[in-house]
Amino acid sequence: MNYLRFLNSISRARKPSPLRVLAELINKSPPTMITMANGYPNSDLFPFEEANIKMKDGSTINIDSKAMGQALQYSSTSGLPDLNQWLLKLQDHLHQPPTRASNGENQIQLTVTNGSQHALCTACEMLLSAGDNVLVGSPLYSGASAMLKPLGVNLIPVETDGDGLRVDSLKKALSKWSPDNINSSLDAPKVLYLVPNGDNPTGGGLPLDRKRQIYEIAQQYNFIILEDDPYYFLQFNKPKVPSFLSLDVDGRVLRFDSFSKVLSAGLRIGFVTGPQALLQRINYHLMASVLHTSGMSQMFVYKLLETWGMERFLKHTQTVSDFYESRRDTFLRAAEKHLTGLAEWSTPRGGMFIWFRLLGVDDTYDLITKKAVEKEVLFVPGISFCTDDSKPSPYVRACYSVATDEQMDEGLKRLANLIIEAQKSSRQ
Ligand code: PMP
Numbered sequence: 001m002n003y004l005r006f007l008n009s010i011s012r013a014r015k016p017s018p019l020r021v022l023a024e025l026i027n028k029s030p031p032t033m034i035t036m037a038n039g040y041p042n043s044d045l046f047p048f049e050e051a052n053i054k055m056k057d058g059s060t061i062n063i064d065s066k067a068m069g070q071a072l073q074y075s076s077t078s079g080l081p082d083l084n085q086w087l088l089k090l091q092d093h094l095h096q097p098p099t100r101a102s103n104g105e106n107q108i109q110l111t112v113t114n115g116s117q118h119a120l121c122t123a124c125e126m127l128l129s130a131g132d133n134v135l136v137g138s139p140l141y142s143g144a145s146a147m148l149k150p151l152g153v154n155l156i157p158v159e160t161d162g163d164g165l166r167v168d169s170l171k172k173a174l175s176k177w178s179p180d181n182i183n184s185s186l187d188a189p190k191v192l193y194l195v196p197n198g199d200n201p202t203g204g205g206l207p208l209d210r211k212r213q214i215y216e217i218a219q220q221y222n223f224i225i226l227e228d229d230p231y232y233f234l235q236f237n238k239p240k241v242p243s244f245l246s247l248d249v250d251g252r253v254l255r256f257d258s259f260s261k262v263l264s265a266g267l268r269i270g271f272v273t274g275p276q277a278l279l280q281r282i283n284y285h286l287m288a289s290v291l292h293t294s295g296m297s298q299m300f301v302y303k304l305l306e307t308w309g310m311e312r313f314l315k316h317t318q319t320v321s322d323f324y325e326s327r328r329d330t331f332l333r334a335a336e337k338h339l340t341g342l343a344e345w346s347t348p349r350g351g352m353f354i355w356f357r358l359l360g361v362d363d364t365y366d367l368i369t370k371k372a373v374e375k376e377v378l379f380v381p382g383i384s385f386c387t388d389d390s391k392p393s394p395y396v397r398a399c400y401s402v403a404t405d406e407q408m409d410e411g412l413k414r415l416a417n418l419i420i421e422a423q424k425s426s427r428q
Contacts, residue, residue: 001106001251003277005183006190006224011126014284020077020291027076038074046072053300061303071299077283077292079112079271083302087112087257091273093310095246095255105277106251111286112293116230116258116270119282121147122289123226123254123272126281127191128153135173135192135223137165139355139385139395141200144193144228155387156189162346164206165194167213179220191224196244198231198351201385201397203328205349208241215247223252224278230258230270231351233317236325251275259301261352262317267297324352324401331400334408338416342423343396352401355382360423363392367422377414 004012022038029035051063063071070080078084088110092100099106113119120143128134130152136144138157148155159169170192177188192214196206206214218225227244235241245255254274259267272282286292305313328348335345335354343356358364368381382395396415403411 001275001277002183003105003275005222006127006278007281008125008127008129011281011285014281014288016284017287020287023074024076027081040074043069043073048072053303059307061307063299063303067299067303071295073295075292075295075298077286078110078279079293080295080298080302082306083112083298084110086302086305087271088273090310090313091245091255095243095273097245097273098247098249099251099275102251104251106275108273109276109279110271110273111279111282112298113270113272113286114268114290114293115260115265116228116256116272117143117147118268118290118293119256119270119272120144120226120228122282122285123256123278124148124151124191126278126285127224132191133187133189135170135189136387137194137199138387139201139382140193140387141195141228142380142384145385145387148193157387158192158194160199160202160204162202162204162349163210164196164199164204165210165214167210167217170214170217174217174221177221182220182222188221189223191226192218193226193228195228195231197229197241198234198348198353200231200351201353201380201382201395202346202355203348203351203353204346205235205237206241211241211244211247215244218252219250225253227253227255229256230261232257233262234321234324234352235350236321236328237349245273251277254278262320263301263304267300269293269297269301321350324350327352327400328354330405331398331403331408331412334405334412337409338412339419342416342419352399354398354400356396356398358394358396358419358422360426361394361419362426364394364396365392367418368396371418371421372415375414375418377411379415 026035026038048068050065050068053061055061097108100108124147128151132153133156134153135156135158137160156173158173159166177185182188225244244253254272256272258270343358345354345356348354361367364381365383368379372379380397382393383389386393
C-alpha cells in the first residue's frame with residue numbers, strides 16, 4: 001500500500017514532537033537513567049497518593065501509589081504501555097488481524113484515545129482535504145456528520161438497510177470511476193466510513209458476506225475503510241460477525257473501538273487500531289494536540305482489565321449485550337402495540353437504536369422537536385442523520401437503552417397519537 005496517497009498535506013507536514021519522543025524513551029529507560037531533559041513536573045508535589053475504587057460487585061480495585069504516580073505524570077502518546085499491550089492482545093484475540101505478523105508499514109498498531117470520536121475525528125483530519133469525495137453509510141451517525149461536513153468534503157451517501165451498507169448502492173456510488181485507473185483518478189474516494197454493528201441510527205448490522213464484498217470493492221477501488229464499531233460488543237446475533245480488521249490482508253482498515261457502551265462513557269476511553277503508517281500520523285497529530293489521553297482514565301480502565309482478565313471482561317460485555325437485547329425486545333413489543341400501521345422499522349441487530357419511518361408524514365422535524373416535546377416525549381428527527389439536510393426526512397430515531405417498560409409503552413403511545421394527528425392535518 002502506498003499510504004502517502006491517503007494523507008492530506010497537513011498530515012504529511014506533521015513531524016514527531018521531540019519532547020514526546022523523549023517521553024517514549026523515558027518510559028523505556030531503566031531506573032538508573034539520569035534525566036534532565038524533559039519538562040516533567042516533579043510528581044512529589046502532586047497531592048494524590050492512592051485510590052481504592054469500590055466496585056458494584058462489592059470488590060475493591062486498588063490504584064497503589066506507584067500506579068498513581070504513573071497515571072498522574074505525562075506518558076506515551078499511544079497510551080499507557082500496559083494498557084496499550086492489553087488492548088493489542090484483546091484485538092489479537094477478537095480479530096486476529098492478518099497483518100499482525102507483518103514487519104512492514106501495514107503492521108498493526110494501536111493508540112488509546114479520548115473515546116472513539118476523538119480517534120475518528122483525528123483520522124478524518126489526517127486523510128481528508130476540502131473537495132475530497134467520501135463514501136458514507138446513509139443515514140449517517142450525526143457525530144460523523146459533525147466532523148466531516150466542516151472539512152468541506154463531498155459526502156457520497158451509500159444506502160443501508162437492516163443488514164447495513166448495501167453493496168449494490170456502493171457499486172452504484174463508485175460507477176463513475178474505473179478500478180483500472182483508480183490511482184490516477186484524483187477525485188476517486190479515498191475513504192469509506194461505516195458503522196458495521198448496531199448502526200447509529202438504524203440498528204443495522206453487516207453480515208460477513210457483505211463485509212467480504214465491501215472489502216473486495218475497497219481493494220479494487222483502493223480506499224481505506226473507517227470501521228467505526230462502538231457497538232461491537234452489543235451484537236445480538238451470535239456468534240459475532242468477524243470485523244473488517246479481521247479481513248484486512250492489505251492494511252486498509254482503521255478500526256475504532258470504544259469502552260463507552262460497556263465500561264463507562266465518561267471515562268472517555270476508546271482506541272484506534274490499524275497499519276503503523278497511518279497510526280504514526282495519528283500519533284503525530286496527538287503529539288501536537290492532546291499529548292495523550294488522560295492517564296487517570298487509562299489507569300482506571302487498565303486496573304479493571306488487569307484485575308478481571310480477558311475472560312471476565314468478555315463475560316461482562318456479554319451481560320451488557322444481553323441487557324440491551326432484552327430492552328430491544330420490550331421496545332419492539334411496545335412498537336408493535338402502538339405503531340403498527342403508523343410506522344415501519346426493521347429489527348435492530350445490535351446497539352441501542354431503532355429507526356422508524358413514519359407513514360403519511362413527510363417531515364418529522366416539527367413533529368419531534370416541537371409537538372413531541374410539548375407532549376413530553378423525546379426522540380431525534382431523521383434530518384439529524386441525513387447527508388443532505390436540505391431535504392425533509394420522514395424518519396425518527398429512538399433509543400431503548402434507559403427507558404423503563406412503562407416509559408416505553410407510554411412514550412410510543414404518545415408518538416402514535418402525534419402521528420395520527422399529523423396524518424389528519426396533512427389530509428385536510
Ligand atoms: N461512533 C458512533 C457510531 C457512536 O454512536 C458513538 C457514540 N454516540 C461514537 C462513535 C463515539 O463514541 P465514544 O464515546 O467512544 O467517543
